[in-house]
Amino acid sequence: MKKWKWIGMAMACAVGMVAFTSCDDDDNDDYARVPDAVTAAFSHQYGNPGYVEWDSERGGYYVAEFRKDGRDHEAWYTQAGLWAMTEVDYGRSLADLPQAVQSGYAATAYALDAWTVDDIDEIQRPDYETVYKIEVEKRGQADHDLYFDLGGTLYRDVEGSGSGSGNGGMIQQGMPAEVKAYVDSAFAGAAVVDFDIEDNGMIEVDLRHGGKSVEVLFTAAYEWVMTKTDCSRDVPAVVADAVRQALPGARIDDCDYVQTATESYYLVDTDNPDRDLRVTPDGQVTQAW
Template sequence: MRTIDFLKMTAICAFGALVTTSCNDDDDDDKVQVPGVVQEAFSQKYAGVQHVEWEMEANGYLVAEFIKDSKEHDAWYMGDGTWMMTEVDHGRDLTALPQAVQDGYALTVYAQQQWTVDDIDEIQRKGYETIYKIEVEKAGQPDHDLYFDVAGTLFRDVQDQDDDRNEGLLPGQMPAEIQAYVDANYAGAMVVDFEKERNGYELDIRHGGKSIEIRFDSSYNWVQTSTDCKRDIPANILAAVNAAYPGKVIDDCDYIETAAGEAYYLIDLDNYDKDLKVTADGAITEVIDY
Protein backbone atom coordinates (compact mmCIF):
# COMPACT_ATOMS: atom_id res chain seq x y z
CA MET A 1 0.00 0.00 0.00
CA ARG A 2 1.34 3.40 -0.84
CA THR A 3 2.00 5.88 1.92
CA ILE A 4 -0.34 8.85 1.84
CA ASP A 5 1.43 12.21 1.65
CA PHE A 6 -0.66 14.40 3.89
CA LEU A 7 1.36 17.53 3.08
CA LYS A 8 0.23 17.40 -0.54
CA MET A 9 -3.42 16.51 -0.01
CA THR A 10 -6.34 18.89 -0.51
CA ALA A 11 -9.71 18.89 1.15
CA ILE A 12 -12.52 17.07 -0.61
CA CYS A 13 -14.82 19.53 -2.35
CA ALA A 14 -18.37 18.71 -3.43
CA PHE A 15 -19.69 20.18 -6.66
CA GLY A 16 -23.17 18.89 -7.33
CA ALA A 17 -23.06 15.30 -8.45
CA LEU A 18 -19.25 15.18 -8.70
CA VAL A 19 -16.46 15.54 -6.18
CA THR A 20 -12.98 16.52 -7.33
CA THR A 21 -10.03 15.35 -5.25
CA SER A 22 -6.48 16.22 -6.15
CA CYS A 23 -3.59 13.90 -5.35
CA ASN A 24 -1.18 16.79 -5.78
CA ASP A 25 -1.96 20.48 -5.43
CA ASP A 26 0.65 21.42 -8.01
CA ASP A 27 -0.58 19.27 -10.88
CA ASP A 28 -4.12 19.68 -12.15
CA ASP A 29 -3.63 16.67 -14.44
CA ASP A 30 -3.67 14.42 -11.34
CA LYS A 31 -7.22 15.39 -10.35
CA VAL A 32 -9.71 12.52 -10.05
CA GLN A 33 -13.40 13.03 -10.70
CA VAL A 34 -15.27 11.08 -7.99
CA PRO A 35 -19.02 10.66 -8.57
CA GLY A 36 -21.18 11.89 -5.72
CA VAL A 37 -22.72 8.43 -5.32
CA VAL A 38 -19.25 7.02 -4.66
CA GLN A 39 -18.42 9.75 -2.15
CA GLU A 40 -21.75 9.16 -0.40
CA ALA A 41 -21.16 5.39 -0.19
CA PHE A 42 -17.67 6.01 1.19
CA SER A 43 -18.92 8.49 3.79
CA GLN A 44 -21.55 6.02 5.01
CA LYS A 45 -19.06 3.16 5.36
CA TYR A 46 -16.25 5.25 6.83
CA ALA A 47 -18.01 8.03 8.69
CA GLY A 48 -15.74 10.68 10.12
CA VAL A 49 -12.64 9.71 8.15
CA GLN A 50 -10.64 12.70 7.01
CA HIS A 51 -7.67 13.34 4.73
CA VAL A 52 -8.84 11.06 1.94
CA GLU A 53 -6.94 10.80 -1.33
CA TRP A 54 -8.70 9.28 -4.35
CA GLU A 55 -7.08 7.51 -7.28
CA MET A 56 -8.51 6.07 -10.49
CA GLU A 57 -7.21 2.62 -11.41
CA ALA A 58 -6.82 1.48 -15.02
CA ASN A 59 -9.64 -1.04 -14.54
CA GLY A 60 -12.09 1.76 -13.72
CA TYR A 61 -12.18 1.32 -9.95
CA LEU A 62 -11.96 4.37 -7.68
CA VAL A 63 -9.66 3.83 -4.72
CA ALA A 64 -9.81 5.89 -1.53
CA GLU A 65 -6.56 6.02 0.43
CA PHE A 66 -6.89 7.09 4.07
CA ILE A 67 -5.77 6.50 7.64
CA LYS A 68 -8.11 4.85 10.14
CA ASP A 69 -7.17 3.56 13.60
CA SER A 70 -3.57 4.56 12.81
CA LYS A 71 -3.44 2.13 9.86
CA GLU A 72 -3.32 2.77 6.13
CA HIS A 73 -6.44 1.71 4.22
CA ASP A 74 -7.28 1.38 0.51
CA ALA A 75 -11.01 1.12 -0.23
CA TRP A 76 -12.08 0.11 -3.74
CA TYR A 77 -15.37 1.30 -5.26
CA MET A 78 -17.14 0.85 -8.58
CA GLY A 79 -18.42 3.93 -10.37
CA ASP A 80 -21.97 3.29 -9.15
CA GLY A 81 -20.88 3.47 -5.52
CA THR A 82 -20.62 -0.26 -4.86
CA TRP A 83 -17.92 -1.04 -2.32
CA MET A 84 -15.84 -4.01 -3.44
CA MET A 85 -12.74 -4.30 -1.26
CA THR A 86 -10.73 -2.69 1.51
CA GLU A 87 -7.08 -3.45 2.22
CA VAL A 88 -5.79 -2.69 5.71
CA ASP A 89 -2.02 -2.50 6.06
CA HIS A 90 -0.74 -4.00 9.34
CA GLY A 91 2.91 -3.46 8.46
CA ARG A 92 4.87 -6.30 10.08
CA ASP A 93 2.73 -6.55 13.21
CA LEU A 94 1.63 -10.18 13.58
CA THR A 95 -0.02 -9.33 16.90
CA ALA A 96 -2.59 -7.21 15.01
CA LEU A 97 -4.03 -10.41 13.51
CA PRO A 98 -6.63 -12.70 15.09
CA GLN A 99 -5.04 -15.28 17.39
CA ALA A 100 -6.09 -18.12 15.09
CA VAL A 101 -4.16 -16.53 12.21
CA GLN A 102 -1.12 -15.97 14.40
CA ASP A 103 -1.28 -19.63 15.44
CA GLY A 104 -1.72 -20.74 11.83
CA TYR A 105 1.34 -18.79 10.74
CA ALA A 106 3.37 -20.22 13.63
CA LEU A 107 2.70 -23.72 12.28
CA THR A 108 4.12 -22.94 8.83
CA VAL A 109 7.60 -23.89 7.70
CA TYR A 110 8.29 -20.18 7.18
CA ALA A 111 7.82 -19.37 10.85
CA GLN A 112 9.72 -22.45 11.96
CA GLN A 113 12.64 -21.72 9.63
CA GLN A 114 12.74 -18.08 10.71
CA TRP A 115 11.71 -16.30 7.56
CA THR A 116 11.13 -12.58 8.05
CA VAL A 117 7.66 -11.06 7.85
CA ASP A 118 7.91 -8.21 5.35
CA ASP A 119 4.28 -7.05 5.11
CA ILE A 120 0.81 -8.00 6.35
CA ASP A 121 -2.47 -7.06 4.67
CA GLU A 122 -6.02 -7.67 5.88
CA ILE A 123 -8.34 -8.03 2.89
CA GLN A 124 -12.05 -7.30 3.35
CA ARG A 125 -14.25 -7.98 0.28
CA LYS A 126 -17.89 -7.71 -0.71
CA GLY A 127 -19.58 -11.11 -0.28
CA TYR A 128 -16.39 -12.80 0.92
CA GLU A 129 -14.96 -13.59 4.33
CA THR A 130 -11.95 -11.56 5.48
CA ILE A 131 -8.55 -13.04 4.63
CA TYR A 132 -5.00 -12.20 5.69
CA LYS A 133 -1.97 -12.02 3.41
CA ILE A 134 1.47 -12.36 5.02
CA GLU A 135 4.47 -11.67 2.81
CA VAL A 136 7.66 -13.37 4.01
CA GLU A 137 11.24 -13.13 2.83
CA LYS A 138 14.59 -14.83 3.37
CA ALA A 139 18.00 -14.10 1.91
CA GLY A 140 18.66 -16.16 -1.21
CA GLN A 141 15.00 -17.21 -1.53
CA PRO A 142 12.11 -15.71 -3.51
CA ASP A 143 9.55 -13.87 -1.39
CA HIS A 144 6.32 -15.77 -0.67
CA ASP A 145 2.75 -14.57 -0.15
CA LEU A 146 0.82 -16.65 2.40
CA TYR A 147 -2.98 -16.40 2.49
CA PHE A 148 -4.91 -17.36 5.63
CA ASP A 149 -8.62 -17.51 6.39
CA VAL A 150 -10.03 -16.34 9.74
CA ALA A 151 -9.60 -19.84 11.18
CA GLY A 152 -5.85 -19.62 10.57
CA THR A 153 -5.82 -22.12 7.71
CA LEU A 154 -3.16 -21.46 5.07
CA PHE A 155 -5.16 -21.89 1.86
CA ARG A 156 -2.65 -20.46 -0.61
CA ASP A 157 1.14 -20.20 -0.73
CA VAL A 158 2.61 -18.53 -3.83
CA GLN A 159 5.74 -16.67 -4.77
CA ASP A 160 5.27 -12.94 -4.36
CA GLN A 161 3.22 -11.58 -7.27
CA ASP A 162 4.30 -7.93 -6.82
CA ASP A 163 0.59 -7.22 -6.33
CA ASP A 164 1.08 -4.61 -3.61
CA ARG A 165 -2.39 -3.15 -4.09
CA ASN A 166 -3.97 -6.63 -4.17
CA GLU A 167 -6.11 -5.80 -7.21
CA GLY A 168 -5.96 -9.48 -8.14
CA LEU A 169 -8.11 -10.18 -5.08
CA LEU A 170 -11.05 -8.06 -6.18
CA PRO A 171 -14.14 -10.29 -5.92
CA GLY A 172 -15.30 -11.88 -9.14
CA GLN A 173 -18.74 -13.06 -10.19
CA MET A 174 -19.20 -16.71 -9.29
CA PRO A 175 -20.96 -18.76 -12.02
CA ALA A 176 -24.53 -19.64 -11.11
CA GLU A 177 -23.80 -23.36 -11.48
CA ILE A 178 -21.06 -23.21 -8.85
CA GLN A 179 -23.17 -21.10 -6.52
CA ALA A 180 -25.98 -23.66 -6.85
CA TYR A 181 -23.57 -26.47 -5.93
CA VAL A 182 -22.47 -24.60 -2.81
CA ASP A 183 -26.06 -23.80 -1.80
CA ALA A 184 -27.07 -27.45 -2.19
CA ASN A 185 -24.07 -28.99 -0.41
CA TYR A 186 -22.77 -26.32 1.95
CA ALA A 187 -25.72 -24.14 2.91
CA GLY A 188 -24.63 -21.05 4.78
CA ALA A 189 -20.97 -21.40 3.80
CA MET A 190 -18.78 -18.32 3.81
CA VAL A 191 -16.77 -17.74 0.64
CA VAL A 192 -13.09 -17.20 1.38
CA ASP A 193 -11.77 -17.01 -2.18
CA PHE A 194 -12.75 -17.82 -5.75
CA GLU A 195 -10.44 -18.15 -8.74
CA LYS A 196 -10.77 -19.04 -12.39
CA GLU A 197 -7.89 -21.27 -13.39
CA ARG A 198 -6.65 -22.54 -16.73
CA ASN A 199 -8.60 -25.81 -16.51
CA GLY A 200 -11.50 -24.80 -14.32
CA TYR A 201 -12.32 -23.07 -11.06
CA GLU A 202 -11.14 -23.21 -7.46
CA LEU A 203 -13.35 -22.17 -4.56
CA ASP A 204 -12.31 -21.82 -0.92
CA ILE A 205 -15.04 -21.74 1.69
CA ARG A 206 -15.53 -22.13 5.43
CA HIS A 207 -18.40 -24.37 6.51
CA GLY A 208 -19.14 -26.04 9.83
CA GLY A 209 -15.94 -24.59 11.25
CA LYS A 210 -13.82 -26.26 8.56
CA SER A 211 -11.73 -24.78 5.75
CA ILE A 212 -12.68 -26.42 2.46
CA GLU A 213 -11.29 -26.16 -1.07
CA ILE A 214 -13.56 -27.24 -3.95
CA ARG A 215 -12.42 -27.68 -7.55
CA PHE A 216 -14.59 -27.62 -10.66
CA ASP A 217 -13.80 -28.23 -14.31
CA SER A 218 -14.36 -25.61 -17.02
CA SER A 219 -17.96 -26.84 -17.42
CA TYR A 220 -18.67 -26.27 -13.70
CA ASN A 221 -18.68 -29.98 -12.87
CA TRP A 222 -17.43 -30.88 -9.41
CA VAL A 223 -13.99 -32.51 -9.51
CA GLN A 224 -12.59 -32.64 -5.98
CA THR A 225 -13.11 -31.44 -2.42
CA SER A 226 -10.24 -30.99 0.01
CA THR A 227 -11.09 -30.43 3.69
CA ASP A 228 -8.34 -29.19 5.99
CA CYS A 229 -7.95 -31.52 8.98
CA LYS A 230 -4.48 -30.81 10.27
CA ARG A 231 -5.87 -29.95 13.70
CA ASP A 232 -8.18 -32.99 13.92
CA ILE A 233 -6.52 -35.95 12.21
CA PRO A 234 -8.44 -39.16 13.07
CA ALA A 235 -6.64 -41.23 15.70
CA ASN A 236 -6.31 -44.34 13.49
CA ILE A 237 -4.82 -42.31 10.62
CA LEU A 238 -2.37 -40.64 12.96
CA ALA A 239 -1.39 -43.97 14.48
CA ALA A 240 -0.81 -45.54 11.05
CA VAL A 241 1.46 -42.69 9.95
CA ASN A 242 3.40 -42.63 13.21
CA ALA A 243 3.97 -46.38 13.03
CA ALA A 244 5.23 -46.27 9.44
CA TYR A 245 7.24 -43.04 9.77
CA PRO A 246 8.43 -42.82 13.39
CA GLY A 247 9.79 -39.44 14.37
CA LYS A 248 8.38 -37.67 11.32
CA VAL A 249 6.31 -34.52 11.85
CA ILE A 250 3.04 -34.06 9.97
CA ASP A 251 3.17 -30.68 8.25
CA ASP A 252 -0.31 -30.77 6.71
CA CYS A 253 -3.32 -33.05 6.32
CA ASP A 254 -6.36 -32.79 4.03
CA TYR A 255 -9.29 -35.13 3.55
CA ILE A 256 -9.77 -35.61 -0.20
CA GLU A 257 -12.97 -36.65 -1.98
CA THR A 258 -13.06 -36.91 -5.78
CA ALA A 259 -15.67 -37.25 -8.51
CA ALA A 260 -14.05 -40.60 -9.36
CA GLY A 261 -15.22 -41.96 -5.99
CA GLU A 262 -11.91 -41.77 -4.12
CA ALA A 263 -11.73 -40.76 -0.45
CA TYR A 264 -8.47 -40.54 1.48
CA TYR A 265 -6.27 -38.41 3.71
CA LEU A 266 -3.40 -36.61 1.99
CA ILE A 267 -0.58 -36.06 4.44
CA ASP A 268 2.51 -33.92 3.98
CA LEU A 269 5.46 -34.82 6.19
CA ASP A 270 8.05 -32.24 7.11
CA ASN A 271 11.39 -32.83 5.32
CA TYR A 272 10.06 -35.75 3.27
CA ASP A 273 9.92 -35.68 -0.52
CA LYS A 274 6.69 -37.68 -0.91
CA ASP A 275 3.13 -37.11 0.25
CA LEU A 276 1.18 -39.92 1.88
CA LYS A 277 -2.17 -41.09 0.62
CA VAL A 278 -3.85 -42.79 3.57
CA THR A 279 -7.21 -44.55 3.27
CA ALA A 280 -9.71 -44.98 6.09
CA ASP A 281 -8.31 -48.44 6.91
CA GLY A 282 -4.84 -46.99 7.49
CA ALA A 283 -3.27 -48.23 4.23
CA ILE A 284 -0.54 -45.87 3.05
CA THR A 285 0.64 -45.12 -0.47
CA GLU A 286 3.43 -42.68 -1.21
CA VAL A 287 2.63 -40.21 -3.98
CA ILE A 288 4.44 -37.32 -5.64
CA ASP A 289 4.59 -34.28 -3.38
CA TYR A 290 2.23 -31.71 -4.97
Protein backbone atom coordinates in the same frame (compact mmCIF):
# COMPACT_ATOMS: atom_id res chain seq x y z
CA MET B 1 -1.04 3.30 -3.18
CA LYS B 2 -0.50 3.43 0.57
CA LYS B 3 1.52 6.64 0.16
CA TRP B 4 0.24 9.66 2.08
CA LYS B 5 1.17 12.88 0.30
CA TRP B 6 0.41 15.16 3.26
CA ILE B 7 2.70 18.05 2.34
CA GLY B 8 1.88 18.27 -1.36
CA MET B 9 -1.82 17.80 -0.84
CA ALA B 10 -1.96 20.32 1.96
CA MET B 11 -0.99 23.04 -0.51
CA ALA B 12 -4.11 22.30 -2.54
CA CYS B 13 -6.55 21.11 0.10
CA ALA B 14 -6.95 22.16 3.69
CA VAL B 15 -6.64 19.23 6.07
CA GLY B 16 -9.72 19.03 8.26
CA MET B 17 -12.16 20.09 5.54
CA VAL B 18 -14.98 17.81 4.44
CA ALA B 19 -13.47 14.40 3.85
CA PHE B 20 -14.61 14.26 0.24
CA THR B 21 -12.75 17.34 -1.01
CA SER B 22 -11.48 16.55 -4.51
CA CYS B 23 -7.95 17.45 -5.55
CA ASP B 24 -5.74 16.37 -8.42
CA ASP B 25 -3.50 13.37 -7.74
CA ASP B 26 0.00 13.83 -9.24
CA ASP B 27 0.14 10.07 -9.93
CA ASN B 28 -3.07 10.14 -11.98
CA ASP B 29 -3.23 12.91 -14.58
CA ASP B 30 -6.59 11.61 -15.79
CA TYR B 31 -8.11 11.97 -12.32
CA ALA B 32 -11.76 12.97 -12.56
CA ARG B 33 -14.07 14.24 -9.87
CA VAL B 34 -15.30 11.43 -7.66
CA PRO B 35 -18.97 10.65 -8.46
CA ASP B 36 -21.52 11.58 -5.82
CA ALA B 37 -22.66 7.94 -5.64
CA VAL B 38 -19.14 6.94 -4.59
CA THR B 39 -18.70 9.59 -1.91
CA ALA B 40 -22.19 8.85 -0.57
CA ALA B 41 -21.37 5.13 -0.32
CA PHE B 42 -18.10 5.91 1.43
CA SER B 43 -19.80 8.26 3.90
CA HIS B 44 -22.46 5.65 4.68
CA GLN B 45 -19.82 2.97 5.29
CA TYR B 46 -17.13 4.93 7.14
CA GLY B 47 -18.70 8.18 8.25
CA ASN B 48 -16.14 11.00 8.40
CA PRO B 49 -12.73 9.53 9.32
CA GLY B 50 -10.97 12.85 8.70
CA TYR B 51 -8.60 13.45 5.82
CA VAL B 52 -9.37 11.32 2.74
CA GLU B 53 -7.38 11.15 -0.47
CA TRP B 54 -9.19 9.83 -3.54
CA ASP B 55 -7.46 7.97 -6.34
CA SER B 56 -8.65 6.28 -9.53
CA GLU B 57 -7.61 2.79 -10.59
CA ARG B 58 -7.87 0.66 -13.70
CA GLY B 59 -11.25 -0.89 -14.23
CA GLY B 60 -13.03 2.32 -13.28
CA TYR B 61 -12.59 1.94 -9.52
CA TYR B 62 -12.34 4.86 -7.11
CA VAL B 63 -10.17 4.32 -4.05
CA ALA B 64 -10.39 6.26 -0.80
CA GLU B 65 -7.16 6.34 1.24
CA PHE B 66 -7.66 7.25 4.90
CA ARG B 67 -6.68 6.38 8.45
CA LYS B 68 -9.02 4.65 10.85
CA ASP B 69 -8.29 3.02 14.20
CA GLY B 70 -4.64 3.92 13.78
CA ARG B 71 -4.21 2.06 10.47
CA ASP B 72 -4.04 3.07 6.81
CA HIS B 73 -7.12 1.95 4.84
CA GLU B 74 -7.95 1.80 1.14
CA ALA B 75 -11.63 1.40 0.26
CA TRP B 76 -12.48 0.52 -3.36
CA TYR B 77 -15.79 1.45 -5.06
CA THR B 78 -17.24 1.06 -8.53
CA GLN B 79 -18.37 4.13 -10.45
CA ALA B 80 -21.91 3.33 -9.36
CA GLY B 81 -20.90 3.49 -5.70
CA LEU B 82 -20.82 -0.24 -4.98
CA TRP B 83 -18.22 -1.23 -2.39
CA ALA B 84 -15.73 -3.71 -3.87
CA MET B 85 -12.94 -4.13 -1.30
CA THR B 86 -11.17 -2.58 1.67
CA GLU B 87 -7.49 -3.12 2.46
CA VAL B 88 -6.21 -2.48 5.98
CA ASP B 89 -2.44 -2.10 6.33
CA TYR B 90 -0.89 -3.91 9.32
CA GLY B 91 2.67 -3.01 8.40
CA ARG B 92 4.83 -5.89 9.65
CA SER B 93 2.98 -6.46 12.91
CA LEU B 94 2.22 -10.18 13.16
CA ALA B 95 1.30 -9.67 16.83
CA ASP B 96 -1.77 -7.63 15.82
CA LEU B 97 -3.28 -10.42 13.71
CA PRO B 98 -5.94 -12.82 15.02
CA GLN B 99 -4.31 -15.57 17.08
CA ALA B 100 -5.34 -18.27 14.60
CA VAL B 101 -3.57 -16.43 11.77
CA GLN B 102 -0.47 -15.90 13.91
CA SER B 103 -0.39 -19.62 14.70
CA GLY B 104 -1.01 -20.53 11.07
CA TYR B 105 1.90 -18.43 9.90
CA ALA B 106 4.16 -19.72 12.70
CA ALA B 107 3.59 -23.27 11.44
CA THR B 108 4.65 -22.51 7.85
CA ALA B 109 8.07 -23.27 6.40
CA TYR B 110 8.57 -19.51 5.95
CA ALA B 111 8.40 -18.84 9.70
CA LEU B 112 10.47 -21.91 10.52
CA ASP B 113 13.11 -20.95 7.94
CA ALA B 114 13.31 -17.34 9.19
CA TRP B 115 11.89 -15.46 6.21
CA THR B 116 11.27 -11.74 6.81
CA VAL B 117 7.73 -10.34 6.93
CA ASP B 118 7.67 -7.35 4.59
CA ASP B 119 4.01 -6.29 4.73
CA ILE B 120 0.63 -7.49 5.99
CA ASP B 121 -2.82 -6.60 4.64
CA GLU B 122 -6.26 -7.43 5.90
CA ILE B 123 -8.57 -7.79 2.88
CA GLN B 124 -12.33 -7.32 3.25
CA ARG B 125 -14.78 -7.90 0.39
CA PRO B 126 -18.59 -8.14 0.11
CA ASP B 127 -19.88 -11.73 0.36
CA TYR B 128 -16.40 -13.07 1.19
CA GLU B 129 -14.78 -13.85 4.51
CA THR B 130 -11.93 -11.58 5.62
CA VAL B 131 -8.48 -12.85 4.63
CA TYR B 132 -4.95 -11.83 5.53
CA LYS B 133 -2.08 -11.49 3.08
CA ILE B 134 1.42 -11.76 4.54
CA GLU B 135 4.24 -10.78 2.18
CA VAL B 136 7.54 -12.48 2.99
CA GLU B 137 11.04 -12.13 1.55
CA LYS B 138 14.45 -13.71 1.88
CA ARG B 139 17.75 -12.81 0.26
CA GLY B 140 18.33 -14.84 -2.88
CA GLN B 141 14.71 -16.06 -2.97
CA ALA B 142 11.61 -14.87 -4.82
CA ASP B 143 9.13 -12.99 -2.63
CA HIS B 144 5.93 -14.81 -1.64
CA ASP B 145 2.41 -13.60 -0.86
CA LEU B 146 0.79 -15.91 1.68
CA TYR B 147 -3.01 -15.86 2.03
CA PHE B 148 -4.62 -17.04 5.27
CA ASP B 149 -8.27 -17.49 6.18
CA LEU B 150 -9.66 -16.65 9.61
CA GLY B 151 -8.98 -20.20 10.76
CA GLY B 152 -5.27 -19.67 10.15
CA THR B 153 -5.07 -21.97 7.14
CA LEU B 154 -2.61 -20.97 4.41
CA TYR B 155 -4.88 -21.50 1.42
CA ARG B 156 -2.79 -19.80 -1.27
CA ASP B 157 0.93 -19.16 -1.79
CA VAL B 158 1.82 -16.86 -4.71
CA GLU B 159 5.46 -16.51 -5.72
CA GLY B 160 7.19 -13.48 -7.10
CA SER B 161 4.57 -10.74 -6.85
CA GLY B 162 6.83 -8.55 -4.72
CA SER B 163 6.16 -5.92 -2.08
CA GLY B 164 3.63 -3.27 -2.96
CA SER B 165 2.07 -5.37 -5.73
CA GLY B 166 -1.40 -4.25 -4.65
CA ASN B 167 -4.59 -6.21 -4.12
CA GLY B 168 -6.71 -5.05 -7.05
CA GLY B 169 -6.75 -8.62 -8.36
CA MET B 170 -8.57 -9.70 -5.21
CA ILE B 171 -11.74 -7.88 -6.26
CA GLN B 172 -14.25 -10.56 -7.16
CA GLN B 173 -16.59 -10.44 -10.14
CA GLY B 174 -18.72 -13.28 -8.81
CA MET B 175 -18.64 -17.05 -9.17
CA PRO B 176 -20.23 -18.70 -12.21
CA ALA B 177 -23.83 -19.63 -11.42
CA GLU B 178 -23.11 -23.35 -11.83
CA VAL B 179 -20.27 -23.24 -9.32
CA LYS B 180 -22.25 -21.16 -6.83
CA ALA B 181 -25.19 -23.57 -7.08
CA TYR B 182 -22.92 -26.52 -6.25
CA VAL B 183 -21.32 -24.72 -3.31
CA ASP B 184 -24.69 -23.60 -1.91
CA SER B 185 -26.02 -27.15 -2.14
CA ALA B 186 -23.00 -29.14 -0.95
CA PHE B 187 -21.77 -26.64 1.67
CA ALA B 188 -24.85 -24.87 2.98
CA GLY B 189 -23.96 -22.04 5.32
CA ALA B 190 -20.29 -22.00 4.33
CA ALA B 191 -18.32 -18.74 4.35
CA VAL B 192 -16.68 -18.13 0.99
CA VAL B 193 -13.03 -17.20 1.51
CA ASP B 194 -11.86 -16.84 -2.07
CA PHE B 195 -12.52 -17.73 -5.69
CA ASP B 196 -9.84 -18.09 -8.35
CA ILE B 197 -9.56 -19.16 -11.99
CA GLU B 198 -6.17 -20.78 -12.48
CA ASP B 199 -3.98 -20.45 -15.56
CA ASN B 200 -5.17 -23.82 -16.86
CA GLY B 201 -8.80 -22.76 -16.58
CA MET B 202 -9.53 -24.82 -13.47
CA ILE B 203 -11.69 -23.06 -10.87
CA GLU B 204 -10.78 -23.10 -7.18
CA VAL B 205 -13.19 -22.07 -4.43
CA ASP B 206 -11.91 -21.74 -0.85
CA LEU B 207 -14.44 -22.04 1.96
CA ARG B 208 -14.80 -22.18 5.73
CA HIS B 209 -17.35 -24.88 6.54
CA GLY B 210 -18.02 -26.66 9.79
CA GLY B 211 -15.04 -24.95 11.37
CA LYS B 212 -12.67 -26.33 8.74
CA SER B 213 -10.94 -24.88 5.69
CA VAL B 214 -12.18 -26.46 2.47
CA GLU B 215 -10.86 -26.20 -1.10
CA VAL B 216 -13.19 -27.21 -3.95
CA LEU B 217 -11.87 -27.67 -7.48
CA PHE B 218 -13.89 -27.50 -10.73
CA THR B 219 -13.07 -27.86 -14.41
CA ALA B 220 -13.37 -24.90 -16.77
CA ALA B 221 -16.75 -26.39 -17.71
CA TYR B 222 -17.89 -26.07 -14.05
CA GLU B 223 -17.74 -29.82 -13.32
CA TRP B 224 -16.75 -30.79 -9.79
CA VAL B 225 -13.34 -32.48 -9.60
CA MET B 226 -12.20 -32.61 -5.99
CA THR B 227 -12.85 -31.44 -2.45
CA LYS B 228 -9.96 -31.10 -0.01
CA THR B 229 -10.68 -30.48 3.67
CA ASP B 230 -7.95 -29.34 6.04
CA CYS B 231 -7.96 -31.62 9.09
CA SER B 232 -4.80 -30.27 10.72
CA ARG B 233 -3.95 -33.09 13.17
CA ASP B 234 -7.59 -34.02 13.81
CA VAL B 235 -7.78 -37.42 12.08
CA PRO B 236 -9.84 -40.54 12.82
CA ALA B 237 -8.23 -43.00 15.22
CA VAL B 238 -7.92 -45.61 12.48
CA VAL B 239 -5.85 -43.20 10.39
CA ALA B 240 -3.67 -42.23 13.34
CA ASP B 241 -3.08 -45.94 14.07
CA ALA B 242 -2.08 -46.56 10.46
CA VAL B 243 0.47 -43.75 10.65
CA ARG B 244 1.94 -45.14 13.88
CA GLN B 245 2.28 -48.59 12.36
CA ALA B 246 3.83 -47.32 9.13
CA LEU B 247 6.13 -44.78 10.78
CA PRO B 248 6.75 -45.68 14.43
CA GLY B 249 7.50 -42.56 16.46
CA ALA B 250 6.41 -40.17 13.70
CA ARG B 251 4.05 -37.30 14.49
CA ILE B 252 1.28 -35.97 12.25
CA ASP B 253 2.10 -32.39 11.32
CA ASP B 254 -0.84 -31.77 8.99
CA CYS B 255 -3.50 -33.68 7.10
CA ASP B 256 -5.98 -33.11 4.26
CA TYR B 257 -9.02 -35.26 3.53
CA VAL B 258 -9.42 -35.56 -0.24
CA GLN B 259 -12.62 -36.61 -2.04
CA THR B 260 -12.97 -37.23 -5.77
CA ALA B 261 -15.61 -38.97 -7.85
CA THR B 262 -13.73 -42.28 -7.56
CA GLU B 263 -11.95 -42.29 -4.18
CA SER B 264 -11.44 -40.71 -0.79
CA TYR B 265 -8.22 -40.63 1.23
CA TYR B 266 -6.17 -38.75 3.79
CA LEU B 267 -2.93 -37.03 2.77
CA VAL B 268 -0.84 -37.09 5.93
CA ASP B 269 2.24 -34.93 6.44
CA THR B 270 4.51 -36.18 9.22
CA ASP B 271 7.49 -34.73 11.05
CA ASN B 272 9.63 -37.31 9.30
CA PRO B 273 10.93 -35.14 6.42
CA ASP B 274 11.25 -38.10 4.08
CA ARG B 275 7.93 -39.83 4.66
CA ASP B 276 4.39 -38.67 4.03
CA LEU B 277 1.47 -41.03 3.70
CA ARG B 278 -1.72 -41.54 1.75
CA VAL B 279 -4.22 -43.40 3.93
CA THR B 280 -7.73 -44.66 3.11
CA PRO B 281 -10.59 -43.97 5.56
CA ASP B 282 -10.40 -47.59 6.73
CA GLY B 283 -6.70 -47.25 7.60
CA GLN B 284 -4.94 -48.72 4.58
CA VAL B 285 -1.67 -47.03 3.63
CA THR B 286 -1.77 -46.91 -0.18
CA GLN B 287 1.23 -44.68 -0.82
CA ALA B 288 4.28 -43.42 1.03
CA TRP B 289 6.89 -40.98 -0.18
